[in-house]
Structure formats: C-alpha cells, structure tokens
Amino acid sequence: MNLPIRAIGIATTLLWVFLIAFFASAVYSLKDLRFDIGEPHLSVSDGEAFVYIPICVDNKGSYNLSAFNLSTSVKDANGSTLSESSTFLPVIKSGEKTEFLHNLTFNLEDLLSNGEYYLFNDADLLVTASIGVKIAEAIPVRASTNFSLPWGAPFYNFELGEPSIENFNLTHINLIVPLGFENHSFFDVQGEIKVRMYDVSGALIGEGETTVNVPQHSFYTGHVSFCIEAEKMPSNGFFEVYFTTAPIIYGPMVVPYG
Amino acid sequence: MAKEMGGSRNIVFAKKIALRALKAFLKGFLLYIAYFVFWMFIAPIAEFVPSFQQVVENFFIIYVSLVIIGELVSDTVLQHFFNAAKALFVIGYLIISLNGGILNFAYSNVVLTVDLRFFLMAAVLIGLIGLAKCVIQAIEYMNNKAEIGFKA
Numbered sequence: 448m449n450l451p452i453r454a455i456g457i458a459t460t461l462l463w464v465f466l467i468a469f470f471a472s473a474v475y476s477l478k479d480l481r482f483d484i485g486e487p488h489l490s491v492s493d494g495e496a497f498v499y500i501p502i503c504v505d506n507k508g509s510y511n512l513s514a515f516n517l518s519t520s521v522k523d524a525n526g527s528t529l530s531e532s533s534t535f536l537p538v539i540k541s542g543e544k545t546e547f548l549h550n551l552t553f554n555l556e557d558l559l560s561n562g563e564y565y566l567f568n569d570a571d572l573l574v575t576a577s578i579g580v581k582i583a584e585a586i587p588v589r590a591s592t593n594f595s596l597p598w599g600a601p602f603y604n605f606e607l608g609e610p611s612i613e614n615f616n617l618t619h620i621n622l623i624v625p626l627g628f629e630n631h632s633f634f635d636v637q638g639e640i641k642v643r644m645y646d647v648s649g650a651l652i653g654e655g656e657t658t659v660n661v662p663q664h665s666f667y668t669g670h671v672s673f674c675i676e677a678e679k680m681p682s683n684g685f686f687e688v689y690f691t692t693a694p695i696i697y698g699p700m701v702v703p704y705g
Numbered sequence: 706m707a708k709e710m711g712g713s714r715n716i717v718f719a720k721k722i723a724l725r726a727l728k729a730f731l732k733g734f735l736l737y738i739a740y741f742v743f744w745m746f747i748a749p750i751a752e753f754v755p756s757f758q759q760v761v762e763n764f765f766i767i768y769v770s771l772v773i774i775g776e777l778v779s780d781t782v783l784q785h786f787f788n789a790a791k792a793l794f795v796i797g798y799l800i801i802s803l804n805g806g807i808l809n810f811a812y813s814n815v816v817l818t819v820d821l822r823f824f825l826m827a828a829v830l831i832g833l834i835g836l837a838k839c840v841i842q843a844i845e846y847m848n849n850k851a852e853i854g855f856k857a
Contacts, residue, residue, distance in 0.1 A: 452845065455838045462831045470824055471746035478749045587820040594814065 473583040476508030491634045498551040505544045510583035512539040517549055521596065522573045529553060529572065555695060566602050566697060569631055571595040599631030601695060607686055607702050620677045622653065627668040630661040638692030642671040646681035659692065729776035733769050740765045754810055760802045767794060785843035792836035799828050
C-alpha cells in the first residue's frame with residue numbers, strides 16, 4: 448500500500464510544480480508584452496468615413512498569445528450604434544511583432560441624414576473598446592474601457608443673415624442672403640449650398656446657390672444672391688437650404704424670415 | 706533499572722521530537738524559498754492588484770503552518786487530519802480567493818477580467834488527488850494500528 452501512496456504523492460507534487468511553474472512563467476512573460484496604439488488616420492470617400500487605428504503588439508514573452516480580439520463600438524448620446532468593428536488575430540507567436548490596422552467605418556450619409564443634430568451641433572460619441580487575448584493560449588484576459596469621442600459638426604452655428612436688397616433693374620432686385628458656419632468636423636466641406644426663398648403661402652420666389660470649400664476646423668462666411676421680381680418680394684416667409692457637399696447631402700433645412 | 710529504562714525512553718522521545726522539529730523546520734524553510742522564487746515571477750501582478758500580495762502571503766503562512774504542525778505530529782493519526790486539512794484548505798482558499806475563477810479589476814475606467822477557471826479547475830483536481838491520498842494514508846494508518854493490536 449505504501450508504494451502506490453508514494454506514487455500518488457510524487458505525481459501530485461509534480462503536477463503542482465508543473466501547474467505553478469506554468470502559471471508563474473505565463474504571468475512573468477507578460478512583462479515582455481508591448482502594446483502600442485498609433486495615431487489614427489482618417490479618410491472620407493463615397494459618403495463613408497474611415498478611421499484606421501494602427502496597432503502594434505510586440506510579444507517578447509515566452510508564450511504565444513492566441514485569440515487576440517479587439518472590438519470597438521461607437522454609440523451616439525441616445526445609445527444608437529453608429530459603428531461596430533472587430534479585429535481578430537488567431538495567434539501572435541512568441542518573439543513576434545505584429546502590426547495591424549483596426550478599421551472603423553462610419554456611414555456619414557446615414558449618420559447625418561438620420562440625425563440633423565450632428566450636422567449643426569457638436570456632440571460626444573460614446574466609444575466602447577475591448578481587447579481579449581488568451582495568455583499562453585490558456586488564460587483568457589479581457590480589458591474593456593469606454594470613453595467619449597468629440598464629434599465636430601460640419602455646419603456648426605449655421606445661420607442665414609438678414610437679406611439685403613440691391614436694385615438690379617426696374618423690375619427685378621438682387622437679393623443677397625449672407626450665410627456663415629464653422630466646420631468643426633474632421634473632413635473638408637466642399638460643394639454647393641442652395642437657398643430657395645418662399646413667401647408665406649409657400650410659393651417659390653427665387654433661388655440661388657453658392658460654392659463652398661471649407662477646410663476642417665475653419666470658418667466660412669459668404670452669401671447667396673439671386674434675382675427676384677421686385678413686386679414679389681415678400682415681407683415674410685421662409686428659406687429652404689439644401690446642402691450638396693461632399694460627403695454630405697442634406698436638405699431642406701427650413702429657416703423662417705420676416 | 707526502571708529509572709534507567711524510563712530515562713533512555715525519554716532520550717529516544719526527545720530525539721524523535723528534535724528530528725521532527727528539524728524536518729518541520731527544513732520543510733518550512735524550503736517552502737519559504739519556493740514562495741520567494743514564486744513571488745519573483747508573479748510580482749508584476751501585484752503592481753496591478755493591490756491585495757494580491759496579501760492573498761498569497763496569507764496562503765503561504767497558513768499552508769506552511771499546517772505543514773509544520775503536520776510534521777510535528779507525524780506518526781500519529783493527527784498527521785492525517787492536518788494533511789487532509791491542508792488539502793481542503795488549498796482547494797477552499799483557491800476557490801474563494803480566485804472568486805470562482807473569474808477575477809475583475811478596475812483601474813480608472815478600464816475593467817480587466819481574468820478568466821482563471823482552467824487554472825482553478827486543474828488546481829482543484831490536483832488538490833482532490835492530494836485529499837484522496839490523505840484519506841488512503843489515514844485508512845492505511847488505522848489498518849496498521851488494528852493489525853498491531855490483533856498481533857499483540
């Protein structure tokens with residue numbers, strides 16, 4: 448009976464030593480793991496904004512990392528999901544440096560057409576990021592965080608000024624409508640802004656457009672001028688503003704006057 | 706004559722106790738060295754988990770105490786009680802201190818979740834083997850005692 452008991456004792460001791468040594472070395476190898484997040488790159492094309500985040504994982508530890516999963520989710524203030532993205536790497540081998548891009552895609556047309564708010568108002572978007580990895584291919588670890596990301600409105604503080612009148616000829620007048628806004632967004636606003644003028648009954652009085660090219664984080668002041676019949680000049684009514692700019696197509700925005 | 710026999714019995718008993726104490730001291734010392742080496746490897750965790758060092762220290766203090774007491778009462782039935790207690794303590798302490806295998810830590814707004822269920826399962830299984838060994842040892846001890854009783 449003594450021999451089997453001794454055998455069990457030796458086996459148990461060896462198993463303990465193996466388990467503790469494995470756990471301790473797996474933890475120890477974590478100190479040689481480097482994780483760097485680079486400067487995000489932004490680009491806009493075909494109505495979509497792409498955010499590329501360069502990520503570098505330098506695994507100088509003794510064990511492979513497996514099931515590396517980076518997932519991000521961007522939500523607006525109401526909790527609606529604007530973008531979700533996930534990057535998965537099956538294995539990061541020991542001694543290997545792995546660089547990859549984590550891509551986030553925002554459909555600007557969807558975002559801006561569904562939410563006029565984001566065109567004209569700055570906001571905070573809620574970003575939830577989580578990184579999961581299996582250390583030594585056996586110990587799953589997950590780190591998650593959330594933070595707010597400022598959204599800059601492309602037409603922040605957009606306003607039409609008081610129209611001024613210039614005599615064009617005996618029957619027509621030239622109406623000049625000043626407009627201005629601040630482009631707080633991370634992209635340039637290029638295209639046309641069209642303004643239509645209606646009287647109080649909804650009859651179209653005249654229309655005009657202006658071309659804008661406003662770099663990110665800059666102001667714009669300009670005007671739209673158009674010729675209308677002098678006798679049709681209403682004392683009150685409303686303007687309809689249409690934005691046909693890259694990457695945003697939006698309208699009409701109704702601005703009363705008078 | 707009886708006095709002489711009693712004196713030599715005392716000397717034998719004292720030698721036995723001294724040997725046990727020496728063995729207990731050596732075991733405790735080796736365990737302390739093992740703890741020291743183990744701690745060198747897992748020290749990075751303590752930077753992230755403030756209570757980690759306390760948890761490991763408590764574990765080693767109680768474990769080493771049980772080892773020393775078990776060694777001092779060796780060759781008695783109490784040794785098997787302490788061995789079983791040691792095995793149960795390892796299982797219980799790991800389950801409680803590892804929170805069932807899922808550990809959550811929060812640093813400012815980062816939440817870190819470590820899933821040690823695999824490690825815990827392996828440790829509990831090894832602990833159960835150790836407990837089974839203690840039970841078998843206790844049965845064997847009682848069996849030997851009974852055999853000696855019958856022979857006498």
